[in-house]
Amino acid sequence: MPVSRASFPPLSALFGVALLLGGQAQATENGAPTTPAGVYDFGAGMSPPPTPFGTLGLRTAYYSTNVQKDRDGDKVANAFSLDVLSIGVAYIRMTEQQLFGARYGFAIAQPFFQMDARLKVDTPFGPLRLEKRVFRQADTQITPLILQWDISRNLFINTRLQIQAPTGDYDKSRLISPGLNHWTISPALNATWLSDDGFEVSSSQQLDFNTRNHATDYRSGTEYRHEFSVGQHVGPWTLGLGGYYYQQISDDDAPNLETGNRVRVMAVGPALSFFKPGLPPVWLHAYKEFGAENRTEGYNVALRVAYSF
Numbered sequence: 001m002p003v004s005r006a007s008f009p010p011l012s013a014l015f016g017v018a019l020l021l022g023g024q025a026q027a028t029e030n031g032a033p034t035t036p037a038g039v040y041d042f043g044a045g046m047s048p049p050p051t052p053f054g055t056l057g058l059r060t061a062y063y064s065t066n067v068q069k070d071r072d073g074d075k076v077a078n079a080f081s082l083d084v085l086s087i088g089v090a091y092i093r094m095t096e097q098q099l100f101g102a103r104y105g106f107a108i109a110q111p112f113f114q115m116d117a118r119l120k121v122d123t124p125f126g127p128l129r130l131e132k133r134v135f136r137q138a139d140t141q142i143t144p145l146i147l148q149w150d151i152s153r154n155l156f157i158n159t160r161l162q163i164q165a166p167t168g169d170y171d172k173s174r175l176i177s178p179g180l181n182h183w184t185i186s187p188a189l190n191a192t193w194l195s196d197d198g199f200e201v202s203s204s205q206q207l208d209f210n211t212r213n214h215a216t217d218y219r220s221g222t223e224y225r226h227e228f229s230v231g232q233h234v235g236p237w238t239l240g241l242g243g244y245y246y247q248q249i250s251d252d253d254a255p256n257l258e259t260g261n262r263v264r265v266m267a268v269g270p271a272l273s274f275f276k277p278g279l280p281p282v283w284l285h286a287y288k289e290f291g292a293e294n295r296t297e298g299y300n301v302a303l304r305v306a307y308s309f
Contacts, residue, residue: 034184034223035141035164036061036086037265038300040204041229041242041285042273045156045192047094047105047148053309054093059111061086065289065298071259073293080119082176082296086138087112094148102147102158111138113178136169138178154194162186172215182220183211198233200240212253221250221262229271229285236276242285243268248294265292267300280307 038061048055066081088111097104114135121128145161164186168179188206208223224247231240244267251260271285287300 034180034208034210034220035162035186035206035225037225037227037244037246038242038267038285038287038302040190040202040227041271041283042200042202042231042238042240043192043283044190044202044204044227044229045158047103047146047158048092048306048308050094050096050103051308054091055306055308057090057092057109057304057306059086059088059090059302059304061088061300061302063298063300065296067292067297069292069295069297071261071294073291078119078121080117082118082298083116085114092146094146099147102149105146105148107143107146107160109141109143111141111178112136113138115176115178117176119175130175132175134169134174134176134178136178137167139168139180140165154196156192156194158190160188160190162188170215180213181215182213185209194233200229200231200233200238202229203227216254218254219252221248221252221260223247223263224249231271231273236274238273238275240271241268242271243287261294263292263294265289265295265297269300280305 039059063084063086064082066079068076068078068080070076088109090107090109092105092107094103094105112135114133116133117131119130121130141162141164143160143162146158147160148156148158150156162185164184166179166181166183168177170177170179170181172181186206186208188204190202190204192200192202194200204225204227206225208225210220210222212219225244227242227244229240229242231238246266247264248262251262267287267289269285269287271283273281273283275281283302283304285300285302289297289300
């Protein structure tokens with residue numbers, strides 16, 4: 001059974017959340033995580049098999065929050081809410097070519113966001129209410145390097161280099177924007193271990209190195225993300241828990257920025273996947289965030305499917 005699971009095609013990151021909520025003290029620029037969290041769960045260390053035409057994937061995700069935390073983890077008084085529905089498509093092509101003893105592949109992903117934000121700020125002249133809804137293209141993610149090692153029937157490892165290009169819709173004066181207006185380079189290391197009786201542990205670790213947003217003269221610090229899942233295979237199903245730990249590990253750089261402005265958040269929740277030869281594999285999870293600092297705290301639900309041709 002573990003050998004057949006190597007055909008799981010986990011997809012590149014397909015969505016992100018840009019929380020551009022006007023003048024709030026946030027980590028990274030306006031509290032926006034540069035690349036999405038909650039992408040990898042079961043089968044993170046496995047890539048699609050080499051096929052004549054590659055693998056297509058679809059990911060839809062919903063993020064909702066009405067809680068914003070300051071640098072001490074306390075709730076910010078200003079009332080706001082944000083809902084983001086993302087729809088993304090990805091193409092992955094794994095080949096038979098070998099590099100460093102691994103199969104070589106590449107990928108590209110394009111997300112689109114429907115974002116609905118509402119913000120109320122108390123002022124000496126009464127509350128200021130801001131609202132904005134957009135449906136636009138977000139930043140394109142290009143992965144020119146995927147290396148897949150199938151170490152044994154129980155252990156699978158891959159490494160990826162992702163480049164996020166500032167192709168998304170962006171307006172610095174708007175309450176929300178799907179695009180971030182800067183480049184990001186993201187190396188990642190993913191692994192999956194399967195016991196002979198079907199118990200799985202998967203892990204994904206990634207760093208985001210950001211360039212400067214020249215429209216605002218703001219450069220977000222380096223971000224670290226660890227995603228994980230543990231579960232049991234029961235027939236074609238895998239049932240268990242997943243989540244992520246997201247931490248900014250270097251300070252932001254911007255004019256008149258008084259603190260390092262670093263972000264942190266954790267999330268955990270149920271996760272499941274379905275895989276049966278001849279049918280598209282499916283992944284579903286629902287995570288609740290907690291322990292946030294300098295950013296929002298909400299819910300993350302995601303569904304993805306893939307098919308190799």
